[in-house]
Amino acid sequence: MARMTRRDFLKASGSAAFAVSGLAGCASMGGAPTATTTPSELMPTTGRRVIVVGGGWAGATAAKYVRMEDPSLEVVLIEPNRKFISCPFSNLVLSGVRSIGSLTFGYNGLREQHGVKILHESATAIEPDTRRVRLDRGFLSYERLIVAPGIDFQTEQIEGLAAAGDRVLHAWKAGPQTVALARQLKEMPDGGVFVMSVPPAAYRCPPGPYERACQVAWYLKTRKPRAKLIVLDANQNVISKTALFRAAWQAYPNLEYRASSKVVKVDPEAREVTTEFGDKVRYDVVNVIPPQRAGAIAVQADLVGVDKRWCEVDHVTYESVKAKNVHVIGDSTIGIPVPKSGTIANAMGKIAATAVVNLINGRPAPQMPPANVCYSWVSDSEAMAVVNAYRIDNGKVVQIEQKLTPGQSTLYAQHATAWATSIWADILA
Numbered sequence: 001m002a003r004m005t006r007r008d009f010l011k012a013s014g015s016a017a018f019a020v021s022g023l024a025g026c027a028s029m030g031g032a033p034t035a036t037t038t039p040s041e042l043m044p045t046t047g048r049r050v051i052v053v054g055g056g057w058a059g060a061t062a063a064k065y066v067r068m069e070d071p072s073l074e075v076v077l078i079e080p081n082r083k084f085i086s087c088p089f090s091n092l093v094l095s096g097v098r099s100i101g102s103l104t105f106g107y108n109g110l111r112e113q114h115g116v117k118i119l120h121e122s123a124t125a126i127e128p129d130t131r132r133v134r135l136d137r138g139f140l141s142y143e144r145l146i147v148a149p150g151i152d153f154q155t156e157q158i159e160g161l162a163a164a165g166d167r168v169l170h171a172w173k174a175g176p177q178t179v180a181l182a183r184q185l186k187e188m189p190d191g192g193v194f195v196m197s198v199p200p201a202a203y204r205c206p207p208g209p210y211e212r213a214c215q216v217a218w219y220l221k222t223r224k225p226r227a228k229l230i231v232l233d234a235n236q237n238v239i240s241k242t243a244l245f246r247a248a249w250q251a252y253p254n255l256e257y258r259a260s261s262k263v264v265k266v267d268p269e270a271r272e273v274t275t276e277f278g279d280k281v282r283y284d285v286v287n288v289i290p291p292q293r294a295g296a297i298a299v300q301a302d303l304v305g306v307d308k309r310w311c312e313v314d315h316v317t318y319e320s321v322k323a324k325n326v327h328v329i330g331d332s333t334i335g336i337p338v339p340k341s342g343t344i345a346n347a348m349g350k351i352a353a354t355a356v357v358n359l360i361n362g363r364p365a366p367q368m369p370p371a372n373v374c375y376s377w378v379s380d381s382e383a384m385a386v387v388n389a390y391r392i393d394n395g396k397v398v399q400i401e402q403k404l405t406p407g408q409s410t411l412y413a414q415h416a417t418a419w420a421t422s423i424w425a426d427i428l429a
Contacts, residue, residue, distance in 0.1 A: 040138045040139075041138060041139060041140070041141060042135065042137065042138040042139065042140055043076070043117075043140055045074055045141070047072070047073075047074050048072070048073050048074065048143050048360055049073070049074040049075075049076060049140075049141065049142050049143055050066050050073055050074070050075050050076075050142060050143065050144050050145070050146065050356055050360070051075075051076045051077075051078065051133050051140055051142040051144075051145050051146070052066075052075065052076070052077045052078065052145075052146045052147075052148065053078050053123045053126070053133060053145070053146070053147045053148065053149060053297065054078070054079060054147065054148035054149045054150060054295070054330070055077050055078075055079030055081070055084065055107065055118075055148075056084070056148060056150050056330060056345065057330060057342050057345035057346050057349070057427060058148040058329040058330030058331075058345035058346065058348050058349045058352075059077065059079070059146065059148030059329070059330065059349065060077070060079075060084065060107070060110060060349070060427050060428060061345070061346050061348075061349025061350060061353070061426070061427050062146045062148065062329060062348075062349035062350075062352050062353045062356075063075050063077040063110060063114075063116045063146075064110055064114050064116065064349075064353075064427070064428075065349060065350050065353035065354070066146075066353045066356055066357060067114045067115055067116055068114060068353075069353060069354060069357040070357045070360070070361070071115065073357070073360065074117065075115070075116045075117065076116075076117045076118075076119060076140060076142075077107075077110065077116050077117070077118045077119070078119050078121060078122075078123045078133065078135070078140075079107070079118065079119075079120060080120060080121060080122045081120070082106070082107070082120050083104050083105065083106060083107075084104070084105045084106070084107065084427075084428060085100065085103055085104050085105075085174040085175050086103040086104075086105075086174060086342075086420070086424065087172075087173065087174045087204070087205065087208075087342070088205075088342045088375075088420065089102075089103055089377075089420055090103055090171075090174035090178050091208065091211050091212045091214075091215045091377065092215060092377060093174075093178050093179065093182050094171070094178070094181060094182045094185055094212065094215050094216060094219070095182075095215040095216070095218055095219040095380065096182065096186075096219065097215070097377075097380045100174070100175070100178060100179050103174060105424060105428050106428075107428065109428045109429045110428060113429065119135070121135050121136070121137075122135070122136070123135060123297055124136060124297075125297070125300060125301070126145065126147065126297060126300070126301035126303075126323075126326070127139075128145075128301065128323040128324065128325065128326050131143070131145070131325060133145065142325075143325070143360060144325050144326075144327065144356045144359065144360055145325060145326045145327065146327045146328075146329060146352055146353075146356065147297070147298060147301075147303065147311075147320075147326060147327065147328045147329070147332070148328075148329050148330040148332070148345075148349070149294060149295025149296070149297050149298050149330075149332050150173075150204075150295050150330060150331050150332060151172075151173075151203075151204050151292045151293065151294065151295060151331050151332065151340075152292065152293060152294070152295050152296050152299075153170065153172075153290040153291070153292055153293075154290055154291040154292065154293055154309075155290050157264070157290065157291050158263060158264060158265065158266060158288065158290055158291075159264060159265040159266070159274075160265055160266045160267055160268070161266050161288060161290060164266055164268045166180070167268040168266050168268055168286055168288050169181045169184070169286075169287060169288075170287070170288060170289050170290060171287060172204065172208075172289050172290075172292075181285075181287055184285045185216065185219060185285060186223075188224065188227065188284050188285045189224075189227075189284065190224040190225070190226045190227055191224075191226040191227055192224070192227050192228075192284035192285065193227070193228050193229075193230060193282065193283050193284050193285075194216055194220065194227065194228070194229045194230070194283065194284065194285045194286075194287070195229075195230045195232065195273060195281055195283035195285070195286045195287070196209065196212065196213065196216065196229070196230075196231055196232070196286070196287040196288075196289070197231075197232045197233075197234070197261075197262075197263040197273065197287070197288045197289055198210075198231065198232065198233040198234055198235065198289060199234055199289050199290060199291045199292060200234040200235060200262065200291060201235055201239055202292075202309075202310070202334075202335070202340065203289070203291070203292045203340065204292060204331045204340045205339070205340060205341055205342075205374075206239050206240035206339050206340070206341075207240035207241050207245070207374060207376045207386075209231075209233075209289055210231075210238055210240065210241070210245045210376070211376040211377055211378070212287075213229060213231050213245075213249075213255060213257075214245070214248055214249070214252070214376070214377065214378040214379065215377065216229050217229050217249070217252035217254055217255040218252070218378075218379045218380060220254050221251075221252055221254055225254075227254065228254050228255075228256065229252075229254055229255045229256065230256045230258065230281060230283075231255065231256065231257045231258065232258050232261040232262075232263055232273070232275060232281065233257065233258065233259050233260070233261055234260075234261065234262035234263070235259065235260070236259055236260050237259055238257075238259075240339070240374075240386070241376060241384065241386055241404060243404075244376075244384045244404060244405070244407065244408065245376070245378075247407065247408075248378040248379075248384070248408055251378075251379070261275045261276075261277075261279065262275060262276045263275055263276075263288060264276045266286065266288055270282075271283055271284070271286070273286060273288070292309075293308070293309040293310065294309065294310055294311050294328075294331075294332035294333075295332050298311055298328065298332050301323065301326075302322060302323075303320050303322055303323060303326065303328055305321075305322075305334060307334075310332065310333060310334040310335070311328040311332050311333050311334065312333075312334055313327070313328050313329075313333050313334070314395070315392065315395060315396050315397045316355065316365055316367050316368075316392060316395055317352070317355040317356075317359065317365045318333070318348060318351065318352040318355060319355070327352045327355070327356060329345070329348040329349055329352045330345040330348055330349070331345060333348070337390070337397060337398070337399045338370055338372060338388070338390065338397060338399075339372060339374065339388075341372055341374050342374075342423065343371070343372045343373050343374060343423070344370055344372050346423055346426065346427060347370035347371060347372070348370065349427075350368075351368045351370065354366065354368060367392040368392075369389075369390040369391050369392050369397060370390055370397065371387075371388065371389060371390065372386075372387065372388040372390075373385060373386070373387045373388075373419065374386050375412065375413075375415070375416035375419060377413065377416065378408045379408075381410050381413055382408040382409055382410055382412070382413055383408060383409075383412040383413040383415070383416045384404070384405045384407065384408040384409075384412055385404070385405050385412055385415070385416070386402060386403070386404050386405075387402070387403050388401070388402050389401040389402075
């Protein structure tokens with residue numbers, strides 16, 4: 001892996017972050033779908049309709065860009081949440097560096113500026129054979145469907161987690177749990193123990209848990225110097241920006257990192273978690289990030305692959321390998337070799353939009369490789385980053401280069417803030 005100079009990084013991050021402008025999408029479909037009857041077509045159409053299920057980083061981008069590339073197409077976005085809350089930057093809410101309000105946006109720009117029709121409802125089922133999407137009160141027909149359901153959690157893999165309810169938080173979908181976990185951290189006694197778990201790969205935003213560890217450790221160091229953070233990682237090592245995170249952790253003697261420590265049980269009454277090797281770890285505050293899979297509606301529609309976790313797609317069009325005229329984008333895809341990052345979700349939204357517009361109009365989809373930039377905050381004022389470049393080779397995405405910043409700095413934190421402002425506008429404005 002090549003190390004980069006400051007000039008190299010500025011050049012690479014500028015082209016990847018701003019020219020492409022495009023961690024795992026975040027606003028997601030809530031809850032499991034139900035098999036309700038669908039008595040009638042809700043919005044009959046005589047034109048060509050594209051439906052987008054899920055209004056997170058990937059889905060909202062796709063809805064906007066389909067309309068931008070072909071205004072003659074009707075685009076309907078189905079998203080139950082009335083507000084978009086960004087997962088990237090949400091770790092800063094835990095440390096008090098940012099508020100949840102600063103990461104919260106409306107969908108009015110898509111409706112008013114781009115003519116996207118938005119239904120704040122939950123899609124309950126997908127019927128690829130009839131080209132219909134079910135909702136509780138009826139169905140919608142489509143010519144092409146884009147599914148961006150984000151992730152759901154495999155809570156059954158951790159004993160006691162489902163029964164624990166709100167006593168054990170993941171805060172891996174930004175929103176109320178983020179605010180609640182920040183409050184728990186703030187109320188934790190000085191001298192207490194904060195325990196967080198990292199799930200086995202693959203999961204949304206590979207560096208996300210390690211960035212969270214930095215934010216919690218920074219907060220404890222500055223506000224509760226006698227407290228301790230224990231990170232229980234199911235993986236054998238830090239899986240993203242390994243050397244950079246380990247270097248950053250040198251500033252946090254209150255952070256204890258334990259590799260190969262998969263959490264398999266949580267006991268809120270005893271306030272302890274158990275790892276797969278039987279180690280019991282007591283806590284004052286716990287943050288369990290469970291194993292993940294594609295959003296429930298993708299599972300219901302049988303869009304997931306043999307691993308029963310992620311959706312397999314054509315890398316040029318993002319069309320599902322299991323359902324014709326259905327495109328799957330964002331964190332729910334297998335993705336390899338691209339990470340489940342916000343930048344990639346945004347890029348997938350644009351690429352899928354271009355593919356859909358071309359295919360509907362009888363043209364072949366162009367081969368458009370994504371690009372990735374991912375920032376991680378290691379304190380209240382410093383960040384670091386990785387930039388990835390890819391190409392399409394025989395219909396597959398292949399990584400051709402990865403560059404890391406030489407370290408952390410306030411300059412990269414400024415770049416991170418500029419990236420966020422730019423990409424939020426690119427998705428929603």
